[in-house]
Structures are given as C-alpha cells and as structure tokens.
Amino acid sequence: MMDKEQLLLKYFDGSLTPDEKVNFNQFLESDAEFKTQFEFEKDVKSVVRKTENNSFKKMLQGFESELSGAPSQEKQNFWKPLSIAASIAVLIGVSWFVFNSDVFNGTEELYASNYEKYPNTVYTITRGDATDESLERLAFEAYETDDFETAITYLFELKEKTRLDYVDFYLGQAYLANGDYLKATDKFQEIISINSEFKDEGYWYAALANLKLEQEEEAKKLLEKLIKMGTYKKNEATELLEKLN
Amino acid sequence: MENHSDETLFQALKEGSESAFKKVYEENRELFLNFARRYSLADEEVLDAYQDAYVALYENIQNGKLTTLKSALSTYLISIGKYKIMERLRKRNKHTNNELLLNNVEEIDDEIEAFDIDNDALSTEQKLLKKYFDTLGEKCQKILKLFYYQQYNIKEIMAEGNYNSENVVKSQKSRCLKTLKEAIKNSPQL
Numbered sequence: 001m002m003d004k005e006q007l008l009l010k011y012f013d014g015s016l017t018p019d020e021k022v023n024f025n026q027f028l029e030s031d032a033e034f035k036t037q038f039e040f041e042k043d044v045k046s047v048v049r050k051t052e053n054n055s056f057k058k059m060l061q062g063f064e065s066e067l068s069g070a071p072s073q074e075k076q077n078f079w080k081p082l083s084i085a086a087s088i089a090v091l092i093g094v095s096w097f098v099f100n101s102d103v104f105n106g107t108e109e110l111y112a113s114n115y116e117k118y119p120n121t122v123y124t125i126t127r128g129d130a131t132d133e134s135l136e137r138l139a140f141e142a143y144e145t146d147d148f149e150t151a152i153t154y155l156f157e158l159k160e161k162t163r164l165d166y167v168d169f170y171l172g173q174a175y176l177a178n179g180d181y182l183k184a185t186d187k188f189q190e191i192i193s194i195n196s197e198f199k200d201e202g203y204w205y206a207a208l209a210n211l212k213l214e215q216e217e218e219a220k221k222l223l224e225k226l227i228k229m230g231t232y233k234k235n236e237a238t239e240l241l242e243k244l245n
Numbered sequence: 246m247e248n249h250s251d252e253t254l255f256q257a258l259k260e261g262s263e264s265a266f267k268k269v270y271e272e273n274r275e276l277f278l279n280f281a282r283r284y285s286l287a288d289e290e291v292l293d294a295y296q297d298a299y300v301a302l303y304e305n306i307q308n309g310k311l312t313t314l315k316s317a318l319s320t321y322l323i324s325i326g327k328y329k330i331m332e333r334l335r336k337r338n339k340h341t342n343n344e345l346l347l348n349n350v351e352e353i354d355d356e357i358e359a360f361d362i363d364n365d366a367l368s369t370e371q372k373l374l375k376k377y378f379d380t381l382g383e384k385c386q387k388i389l390k391l392f393y394y395q396q397y398n399i400k401e402i403m404a405e406g407n408y409n410s411e412n413v414v415k416s417q418k419s420r421c422l423k424t425l426k427e428a429i430k431n432s433p434q435l
Contacts, residue, residue, distance in 0.1 A: 041393075044374065051390075052390060056303060060296045
C-alpha cells in the first residue's frame, strides 16, 4: 500500500489511479490527521492559485491602462481610417508612391528598412580548420550561411552545455531572422534584464521584433531606452522613433 | 501582416512567454467584448469577466489540463467567459437565463468541465494563510507555486528547480508547509 504522503502528492499533481482514489478516500474517512493535512494543503493550494491569478490579472489591468493611454487603442477605429487612406493612396497613383514612399511608413516597411542581421562577432570560422567540429563552429557556420533552423538547434545545445552570455543573443537573432518574433522578443528581453554585454543591441532588436508583432507602443518604449543609453544605433533609433510618433 | 497561428501562440503561452500573454489578450479582447454585449452587464464587469476568463485559461495551460488545442483560443476564452459572466449575473441576483448559456454547447464544453476555473474569494483562514505565504522566502514560494499552481509532480520540480533528488524536493516542500503551519498556529489573530 502506498504511504500517505505519496497519496497526497499524487492527489495534488492529479495522478491518482482509481484504486489509489479508493485508498485515498478511506484514509480521509478514518484518519483524522490525514484529513487535517489534506484540508490544510487544499487551503494552501487555494492561496497559491489566488496569488498567481491575481498577479496575472494585474498584468492584464496594466495592458488595459496602456491601451487607454495610447491613441491607437480602438482597433476598429484605428484600422478604418487607415484602410480608407490606403484606398485613396491607391487612387492617387503608384508614381506618387514611388516619389514619396516615406508616407507609407507602415511597420512592415520600417522593419525592412531597419533590420539587418547582427554579424557574427564572437566566433571566427577559419577555412582550413576542418578539424574543428565544435558546437560553436557548427552553430555559427549555420548562422553565417543563413541556415537559421540549424543554427537554432546548435545554439540550443550550446546553451545547455555552456553558460556563454552571447548564446542567448544569437538565439534571439536566429529566431528573428527565422520569423519567430515572439521567441525573439522574449530572448532579447531576457538579455536586457540580465545586463548582458549585448544589452544595447538587445533593446534595438527587441524594438524591431515588437514592430513585427504590431506592438508599436512597446517598440517605442524600447527605442526611448536605447536612445537614453546613447551608444548603439542612437541615430537610427531616434529616426525610427520619430517615424513611429 | 504577421499572422501567428493559434498553435504557435498556444505553445508560447505554455512556455510562459510574456509577449504571447499580451498578444493573445489583445487579439481576443474585441471579440469577447462584442460577444458579451448580449448580456446585461456593465462594461467594466464585462472586461473584468474577460480578464478572469483569460487568467483561467492561462492557468489551465500552465497546469497541464489543456495540453492540445481542439478549438481556437477564442473559443476557449468565450466558453470559460460564459461561466464568468454567469457568476456575475448570479451575484447580482439578476434573472439568469441559463438556456442562453447552455444552448450553443461547444464541443469543448466537456473539456472545460475538468478545468480549474473557479476563483472564489478566500475564507478568513485562507486570507491569513495568504498573509504568511507572502512572507515566505522565494525558494518556498517557487516550489509551492510549481506544485499547487502549475501542478508539477516532484520529478518535474526537481528538473525545473535544479534539485539533486526527489527526496530533496519533498523535504523542501514539507519544510515550507511546516513553516506556514507554524505561523498559523502562533498567529495572534486566531
């Protein structure tokens, strides 16, 4: 027979078998100490769930105040004039568009004109050195040849085995280049939060990834922080921020 | 325009991605508010119900009750939202048209039955317990969150928290529970 502690563990992780459930209920009826412990843990569970759910709800309320603060809040109202503007623009003609393409600075164009894959600055691949089969070599070879899927696989492995600071940054790069903007954003946020040597770059690329995700407010915030740091891509960031405003 | 499929977003939510958490919330907001317009609730209550539904969906993704999407994320949100709306209508003693909620049964409603979606107010004892939970060390809070909120088993907690053995996890968890129990016992408020 299974011991009481084990039964409680299995109850709360949801893995009791039907037989164990019978066993569990018997204890609940006949063993006062077991019952007290169970009731106590149930209370702890309610408290933990409440605490977690409250903190997630607070985050949502935070999104709401962001939404009401930003003029682009109501998506429907936001898109309608935009689509009208787009049709008018089409009527006016392509020649004018070519002539003054800045008017069309949609996020897509802004991204395309600002994005550039971050070069490999951490690992030198020398041609003759065919004996080097290290993970780093494989990862950066793939990265340099734009084979991002492979790069991600190797970078992941590299991350498991080492604690190198730059691995996360290049993982973010590979995700971004591969079109996985959510994962890229998360990686860059992580880099910013741990004060990595790539922190400044992290702000820039996190802003770009957010553009792709249509999170313009977030992108603006990141750009402002980058400009404040005043080193990497300061001019580009200022220019992009102006276009977004 | 980027169109992330629900599946991608779902996977990202599973992994705890903050940007997915925000994106899914924002993407389904209008749809939910439009859907809820048919019930006579104030705008703030509808928004509150949406947030509760969203938090509940997230919890059930985190705790592994929802492992594979059988429907769009928006369908889950609306199905859970119906419960949340009903709770509010009941609380205000309004005439609740249960039929309105029960017709239109979605194929996932059975699945939702098994979800943890209640978010009842805490009892007096539980409130006291929460007070002491909030003062626990980070390590204790983490292990208890993994066990009771995410419903990880001991093995999974061992991997997640870099513990050396299952026994270490078990005794750490027992110690945290004991601290709480002692605090309650010695509480001047009882």
